[in-house]
Each structure stands twice: as structure tokens, then as C-alpha cells.
Amino acid sequence: MGDASPQSRRRFLQTGTLGACGAAIGTAAATTQAQATNGDSPAKVRCDELLPHEFRTRLAERAIAYLPLGTLEWHGEHIALGADAIQSESLMCECARRFGGIVMPPIHLGPDRAKTADDGTMLIGMDYADSTTPPRQLDGSCYWVPPGLHDMIVDAILTQLKRAGFKAVFADGHGPSRWAWVANLAEREARFGLRLFGVTKNISADWKSQVDHAAKNETSLMMHYRPELVDLNRLPESRDVRPQGVGGADPRDASAAFGKECMEESIALVRKLFDDAGLL
């Protein structure tokens, strides 16, 4: 912990370990928290934890809201079901510590492809990916909403963020939610009078956060953010056995160090988006 203020010490003791937005993630984060000290609670960037005076201060400094898009979804036998929101929220908390702004609670409902199987079961997302053999309902997934409903939820949140005084919103997480978000950016900017940011085409080739499904990228990010929520021993020992419902490079090659690299590359792109828009 680089920040030795009484608040942060108390907070560290309260959280005990690596919270998604609570205690610092690595030395760099701790340093940034210390640098970001400007008020009562330097480490607090989550909207739900702010007192009104803290909210006013952070909003006046940088009127950017971060909206983590997530799921409760099978991410292999080796990662917690909330991996999507944990990754997007953790990335955004780090952005908020470095650039300012406030992180909203994650949305755990999201769109995805869906179809009805021959036996009448509803299959969603990874239930019928190539790596799921045979196609079947994967345990723990309970996040799906129709695209129209997800749009309505996001619209309602944007209305409230505008009302609260935000000028800009960055949202990301869970592929289908990410794609739905960037597909409507221009129309929503006009409708809500907000600057909106996401993983658009101009940065998607270099974006390194949540770019596979429970494979090397997501597993590494989770090992960096929340190592206690990853158990690689749950994966088949033999490389000849393909992990079920996992898409991308082998998660058995994941590491926390690679996860941190992916986080840093993604944060650099968020900085560029904000910079280009004149927000920093």
C-alpha cells in the first residue's frame, strides 16, 4: 500500500484484500491513489460508496461516469460467474483513480445470441459455442435479457446520469453488451446531450480487456484483479482436453502479469479517447 493515510489504512483493514474497487491493485495503483488524494477518501471512486460532498467534489473535478457492463455467466470451471462485471468495474476504477470520474454499479444483465434447442431448452451465448460439446445449458449463467430491454435499461441509466450532472459516460464489458453500446453511440449522444465512449472500431484492434471468453485474456485479467476468484486446478490437466465453454487461447497459459499488461494497454486507450475529446 503506497497510501498511508488513516482512511486508507482503515479501508484496507476493512476490505482485507483486493476488492474490485476498494484496496489498491498493485503498486502503480497505490501510487496513483496517493497522487489522487484530494479530499476525504482518495480511494473511493464508486458512486455507491460516496457521500454527497464526495460526489460533488469528484463530479466537479471530472464529470465522467463509468458504466461497467457485465453478466452472471459461465466462464469455464475456473473463473467466478461475475467475471465480466468484475473485469470491467476493476478497469474503470483504475481509470477513475488516474483520470477522475465516478464508477457506477455494474449491470449484470446483458444481451447475447439465443435459440431454442430441439428439446425446448433455451440456449444462450456460450451454451452453443464450438467449444461447448454437446451444446447445453452451462451452469450458472443467468444474465440474458432481450436486446430491446437492455437498451431500455441503459437509456434509463443515461437519463439519470445526465440528471445527476455527468457530461460524459464510458461503458464497456461483455462482448454483446459492448457491441450494442457502441452501435448506438452517435444516436444516444444526440438524444441525451452526453459525450459517450466505448470500445469503438478505432481502438478495438488494440483493446486488450475482455477480448476472449474465459481464455488466456480474461483469465489473466481475473488473476490480476481478483486472484482468489480463479482456480486453474479446475481445468483439465491434459492439454488434449479442451476446456468447455471457453473461447480463445488456452487459459492454462494465463498469468497475473499478463493480465496487468492487458489492463495497462486498455487504460492507455481510454486515456487517448478522453484526451482526443478534450476531457483531460
Ligand SMILES: [Zn+2]
Ligand atoms: Zn467474459
